[in-house]
Amino acid sequence: MAKGALISLRDIFVEFDGETILNSINLEIKNKEFVTLLGPSGCGKTTTLRIIAGFLEPNSGEVFFDGEKINGLPPHKRNVNTVFQKYALFPHLNVFENVAFGLHLKKLPKKEIEQKVKEMLAVVDMKGYEKRPVSKLSGGQQQRVAIARALVCDPAVLLLDEPLGALDLKLRKDMQIELKQIQQKTKKTFIYVTHDQEEALTMSDTVVVMNNGKIEQIGSPIDIYNEPDNAFVADFIGEANIINGTMLTDYRVKLLGTELECSDTGFEKNQPVDVVIRPEDVEILPPDDAPLKGKVTDVVFKGVHYEMQVKCKNCLWLIHSTKCSKKGETVGMYVTPDNIHIMKKLFKTANNEFETVVLACDEEANNITIDIEGKSIAVQGQCYPQGTQLKVVLPPSGIYIAGDGNGDLNETYIESVIYKGEYNEIIVESDEHKWLMQSYQDEQVATYVPICFDFTDATFEPIKGGEADEI
């Protein structure tokens, strides 16, 4: 194992009712680090935390603490303490008794307990509240008590599960700074779970971005923001224009019909890629001096900068600029090569490719019925004999979400939704396949939707050696 890692997770795999919650999580956490697990709800970040705390045993994989394997060790024997999402303060005890709970269990002398609780309440700014019942405290105060209760036990690691989620914005900002200060003061390792990217960037030394039970990227807040590994990270952290492009050669990318210089290498020739450009990295120039032109469709004054929407070949760009352009004006846009980030596509191919078999064929009507995951689906305008094995290439536009709730495939899981300036590019997962589709509507990640197929633009090709019956 890596030297200096306090906690290390190896190939963690967790499954509930046949659904994969965590898929091969590998994570090393250094001593005295402030690590944030960041991701949308349902990404597995809380599950990861619960594994470290000992509330949950992974189906497979190993958990190391300071070089020792701690799988199977119950929570009360682990040198970590947790601040729970809804604080989980004991309602039958007052502030002092709540904080002293862990110390009483350690059987410390009464004097020492009093001393420690007093000190810790001072650290979290709750002096003088000892005798209050916890139900009489505000959300922020309960939060502080929960932190004190966990910290007073002097754990090597403090786990925080979305601790600021229930607070209002102002209090949240204050607590973010305070938490960071507490961490620096107490010199402890903090593992912090949140879905709020700003919170993650503000407080962390290291951010772990998670999605769908996998780690997408690990890095410092600056790395994560400036050099996102893929479109998901770019989309989740901060604002970004994510546009489909093609990598022509090293240092050359084509997007929206224009060739641009970039700083990335190592892609195949003509490989489809996601191009990520931060709104503040787009320079506004006179239209004739710039490679890309667009029409300003909206301008909003944001104080520090203007937020502009610029339409360039059907693709809507978000631009932050200190100079104001008028609505309706045509502007030129330039991005320095360093600021064009090229990423591999989340979906491995540009179209949906799958193999199927013809279940029935109606020559007169010129249509066939094919099998997709046990469902019979009719395809117009094609004619292959029954039993033919087919390879189908279906463009993303050939899949849509069933508005009436009755899809060809029901209950497909939305794995990612990324706005591509014109439409949302959505990856959904059914029982056996992943599908790439486009939608003009906003869809919610980690929900289930019914999808329909439209084979008008699909291509069909019989697979040679398939056992087609001669008719």
Added chain:
Amino acid sequence: MKSKKPATPYLFWMVLFTLVPFLMICYYAVTDNAGNLSLKPLSDVVFYREVYFNSFIVAVVSTAICLVLAYPLSYMLSRARKSSQRLGVMLLMLPMWMNFLLRIYGWMVLLQNNGPIDTALSLFGLDIPLIGNRGAVILGMVYEYLPFMVLPIYTVMGKIDGSLVEAASDLGANRLNVFKKVILPLSVPGIISGVTMVFVPSASTFLVAQYLGSPDDLMIGDVIEKIFISDFHTGSALSLVLMLVIVVFLIIMNKFGDEEALGV
């Protein structure tokens, strides 16, 4: 929903069927046959002090047994899967769908001399009188009132936030300590209402002792029933005193409960 109008029918009901009968009992308890003010009915109560005492003992023992049986059951039930929980509660309620008298008759048949249990025991050479004693009465009571102990405790336990249990074990509590320091204190309100719901009816119950107990060891409920047939005044006085005893008991219980709930 601050309007008090919806409560009107209930108020009417209360006055007509609770308050008026109560006042009538008070009236009968302090008058004689001629309708004159008299302390005789109340002073006659003293003759029955042994019956009161016996009833109290039976009620306390039944309540204690119910609590001992119900607490672990509620604990297990509240931590079981949702489907098992529903099934458990259903099974618990099932006997209550039958008439109270039928259930007591059922026990009579089971426990009677040369009944199934008696016969089975005699095969082993055991000859224990199963019916006509205080044990049988307590058995009947426990059987009768166990659901009233389980349900409130189970409900309160079900409401204990799972994260409190996790928090306790996170802070270093093993399973015994989690139970002692979190689950037990938080389930006290359930215990209080369970004890109330079992003790009050079992202290004042009748018929159970008549059918399962010995004829000279009746409970106060049975005595009141018998006396009321001939003498409204003594019956009322007995009821009034029983009610007072129960009220005093409830006050003590609740005081104890408040202190416990505050963790003192």
